[in-house]
Amino acid sequence: MIYFNNVSKVYRDATALLDVTFTVEAGEFVSIVGHSGAGKTTLTKMILAEENPTDGTVFFESINISALKSNDLTKLRRRIGVVFQDFKLLSNKTAYENIAFAMEAVGKTEEEIASDVPHVLELVDLSHRLSHFPSQMSGGEKQRLAIARAIINQPELILADEHTGNLDPVNTHEIVQILKKINDLGTTVILTTHNRGVIESVNKRVITMENGKIIRDTKHSK
Amino acid sequence: MALIALKRIVKAGFINFKRNGSISWAAVLQVVNTLAIIATILLLQAVLHSALTQIKDKVDVVIYFTKEASEDKIMAIKSSLEKLPEVAQVTYTSAEEELRLFRERHSNDYPTIQALDEIKENPLLANLNVRAKEIGQYESIANFMKSDNALVLSSSSIVDKVNYYQNKKVIDRLNTIISGAQEFGFLLTLYFILSSIIITFNMIRLTIFISKEEIGVMRLVGASKMHVRGPFMIEGAIYGGVATLITVILFWPATAWLGRNMTGFLGINMYDYYASNFLQIFAILLLSGIILGVISSFLAARKYLNK
Numbered sequence: 371m372i373y374f375n376n377v378s379k380v381y382r383d384a385t386a387l388l389d390v391t392f393t394v395e396a397g398e399f400v401s402i403v404g405h406s407g408a409g410k411t412t413l414t415k416m417i418l419a420e421e422n423p424t425d426g427t428v429f430f431e432s433i434n435i436s437a438l439k440s441n442d443l444t445k446l447r448r449r450i451g452v453v454f455q456d457f458k459l460l461s462n463k464t465a466y467e468n469i470a471f472a473m474e475a476v477g478k479t480e481e482e483i484a485s486d487v488p489h490v491l492e493l494v495d496l497s498h499r500l501s502h503f504p505s506q507m508s509g510g511e512k513q514r515l516a517i518a519r520a521i522i523n524q525p526e527l528i529l530a531d532e533h534t535g536n537l538d539p540v541n542t543h544e545i546v547q548i549l550k551k552i553n554d555l556g557t558t559v560i561l562t563t564h565n566r567g568v569i570e571s572v573n574k575r576v577i578t579m580e581n582g583k584i585i586r587d588t589k590h591s592k
Numbered sequence: 593m594a595l596i597a598l599k600r601i602v603k604a605g606f607i608n609f610k611r612n613g614s615i616s617w618a619a620v621l622q623v624v625n626t627l628a629i630i631a632t633i634l635l636l637q638a639v640l641h642s643a644l645t646q647i648k649d650k651v652d653v654v655i656y657f658t659k660e661a662s663e664d665k666i667m668a669i670k671s672s673l674e675k676l677p678e679v680a681q682v683t684y685t686s687a688e689e690e691l692r693l694f695r696e697r698h699s700n701d702y703p704t705i706q707a708l709d710e711i712k713e714n715p716l717l718a719n720l721n722v723r724a725k726e727i728g729q730y731e732s733i734a735n736f737m738k739s740d741n742a743l744v745l746s747s748s749s750i751v752d753k754v755n756y757y758q759n760k761k762v763i764d765r766l767n768t769i770i771s772g773a774q775e776f777g778f779l780l781t782l783y784f785i786l787s788s789i790i791i792t793f794n795m796i797r798l799t800i801f802i803s804k805e806e807i808g809v810m811r812l813v814g815a816s817k818m819h820v821r822g823p824f825m826i827e828g829a830i831y832g833g834v835a836t837l838i839t840v841i842l843f844w845p846a847t848a849w850l851g852r853n854m855t856g857f858l859g860i861n862m863y864d865y866y867a868s869n870f871l872q873i874f875a876i877l878l879l880s881g882i883i884l885g886v887i888s889s890f891l892a893a894r895k896y897l898n899k
Contacts, residue, residue, distance in 0.1 A: 418812060440817065448814035458809040462611045474600055475815040519813065 371396045371527065371558055372417060377426035379412050379582075386412040388582040389426070394560060396526070399553040401569050402562045404579035410562035413579075414531045417560070418452065419443050430527075448476050451520030451557075455532035457512040459504040465491065465515050466500045472519050486522060494518045494548065510541030517548055521557070528552060530561035534568055546571050597819065605826020615799050616827070622795040623835035623885060624842075626788035627877045631843055633781045634873055635862060640777055642860045644770050649723075651763055653730050653756040655737060656717040659687070661750035663718070670720055676736060678729035683721040690716040717752055727767045730756055792884055796831070797892035800824055807896040821893045828889030832881030839881075840874055 372394040379387040387409045394400050402410050415421040416428045422436040429435065430446060438446060452458075460468050469487045478486075491497050494514035504512055513533060520528055530549060534542040546568055553559045553574075563569065569576055578586040609616050657666055666684065673682045685693070691714045698704045708715075724730050734756035756763070800807075803824075810820045843866060851863030866873065 420812070444811070444814055444816050447812060450814075452812055458805070458812070460806050460809060462608060462806075471810070471815070472813045474597075475810075475813055475819055477597075479596070523814075 371398075371431060372560070373429040374413075374416075375427045375429065377416065377423045377428055379409075379416070379421060380424045385582050387416075387423070390582070390584055391426075392577060392584060392587060394558060396558055397553075397556055399550070399559045399572060399574040400561075400577060401572055401574065402560065402577045402579060403564060403566075403569055404562075405564060407581075408579040409582040410564075410579060411531055412582075414529050414560070414562055417527075417529060418447060418450065448523060449526050451523070451525040451528045453513070453516045453520050453528065453530040453533040455535035457504065457509075457516045457536075459512060459515060459519075461504055464501045464503055465496060465507070468504070468515060469519050469522050472522050476523050478523075490518045490522050491515075509536050510538070510544065513537055513541065513545055514548070517545065521552055525557065527558045527560065530559065532562055532564070534563060534565055539567070542568060543571065598822075601819070601822030602826050604823035605830060608823050609827050609830045612799070612827075615802065616831070619792075619795050619799050619831045619885075620834050620838070622792050623831045623881055624838050626785075626792045626884060627835050627839040627881050628842070629784045629788045630880055631839055631873060631877060633784060634876065635847070635865065637777060637781070638865050638869075639858045639860060639862075640773060642858075644773065646859065647766060647770065648727050651727055651730070651759075651766060653722045653724070653733060653754060653759070655720045655722065655754050656752040657719065658750050658752045659717065661718065665750055666718060666720065673720065673722060673733070673736075676733065678724050678726070678732055679722060680725045681723045685719055685721065687714050687716050687718045690719065727763065727770060730763055731760075789884060793888040793891070796828060796885065796888040799827075800889065800892040800896070804896045807893065811897065817897050820897060821890065824889040824893045825886045828885030828887075829882045830885070832883070832885035833878065835885075836874065836878040836881045839877055840870075843873075 374390050374392050377387055377390045378385070390409070390413070402413060404410050412421060416423060417430070417435065419435045419438060427434055427436070430449075433442075433446065435443075435446065460471060463471060466487055469490060470483045473483045473486065488497065488500070491500060494517055496511060496514055496518065499507060499511060499515070504515070507515065513536070516533070520530075528549065534545055537545065542565065549559050549561065550572065561568070561572075575589050576586070577584055578588075655669070663686070670682050670684055673679050694716060695705065695708070722730075722733055724733055734754050737751060737754050807820055811817075847862040847866040850858065851861045855861045
């Protein structure tokens with residue numbers, strides 16, 4: 371599904387990624403680990419075409435992501451659900467509206483939105499927060515809302531970038547369990563983290579990065 | 593589908609306007625400033641136009657005819673002049689009528705009337721008073737009188753004098769002043785409108801700058817450029833609409849005060865002018881406000897929509 375082919379990313383005087391090659395198959399759950407500055411976030415940004423490689427190519431199925439025109443990129447992003455460490459929710463929209471926005475973006479009807487949004491909020495245990503704004507929610511609730519937004523359009527890939535970075539252990543565990551359930555239903559999940567506890571509880575393939583390079587790629591963390 | 597998208601964009605624009613609270617009102621007040629400048633300029637142009645019209649109305653050219661000129665010949669010239677595209681109005685005054693008017697004007701000036709009585713015959717001449725459509729056209733009318741134009745026939749023999757040549761210096765000077773005033777007014781208008789547009793554009797840009805991260809998030813969740821930009825443009829249109837209402841409401845008492853206290857100085861009653869041209873002024877302000885809001889929002893959001 372995702373194929374990094376000899377990808378490098380060089381900023382003015384820093385190398386974020388160096389000759390990175392790996393493949394993620396459809397349905398896999400892949401954790402990308404490494405210290406701060408290892409290149410994890412740059413890697414996720416390339417899957418979303420927020421950044422383009424200095425060298426090499428990133429493919430989503432057979433699509434060269436960095437060669438996409440704006441409209442095609444928008445269509446590709448609709449196939450990916452994203453969860454960020456800082457949640458990146460729309461602050462002036464309620465929980466309901468945050469999820470509805472993602473559905474509107476893909477052209478869902480009002481009826482579909484009215485039926486699916488309460489359902490997904492129930493899945494992430496936020497039914498009681500329907501009309502609350504992100505500023506009125508806790509960190510764990512915000513992250514569950516971000517996950518609800520990411521999965522609402524049943525994307526083929528969930529990308530979670532340090533999604534537990536701002537959460538306590540209880541919320542971290544809950545969020546990881548949600549992602550595992552999503553993966554069990556067939557959705558590919560790529561998460562980046564530096565939290566060893568997360569990797570252990572997932573117990574799936576782990577790619578370890580250091581100084582922009584992949585130093586280990588193992589099927590299980592244990 | 594497109595209609596549903598449009599409905600959502602419009603709804604989101606209104607919701608954003610409401611939820612942005614003080615930021616929205618700061619932008620509205622800035623647009624009010626711009627619209628107030630545009631409205632003031634519209635009113636000042638009316639004052640300028642009225643002043644210039646009054647000056648123009650005082651300018652004319654009078655063709656005096658010799659005593660031998662028959663009324664038929666004068667009327668032929670009148671009719672020729674009326675056919676000229678530059679001519680707005682030609683008025684004939686006979687020598688007798690001119691004398692009557694002169695006596696009327698000087699009825700309290702006994703020595704003048706006595707001197708006139710002593711002459712016994714009418715010293716005044718029949719004349720045609722010619723008003724041009726534009727002040728700069730008097731020269732061509734005067735030249736027409738000098739020419740051997742077939743329309744004028746042999747009129748030169750019956751024309752005593754054309755006072756344009758005595759008034760030429762004054763007319764030319766007035767013409768220069770009027771053109772200068774119009775050009776200066778235009779440049780001043782342009783300066784004020786441009787500067788307030790730039791300030792308003794930057795104010796709206798600032799309101800969108802606050803949302804730049806959210807614009808990025810919207811794009812990452814797969815929203816099209818129009819889905820992201822549309823609500824900002826609607827918000828811009830709302831700024832324009834609300835600002836127009838505030839501006840026209842503020843101008844009612846302002847023009848009423850000017851009408852009561854400054855009509856003599858300004859030459860026109862501002863309140864009457866504002867009331868009688870209200871729809872036109874409202875339309876100009878509304879259009880300016882909406883265009884300003886929408887274009888500023890469009891351009892400001894574009895910066896954060898690149899990918």
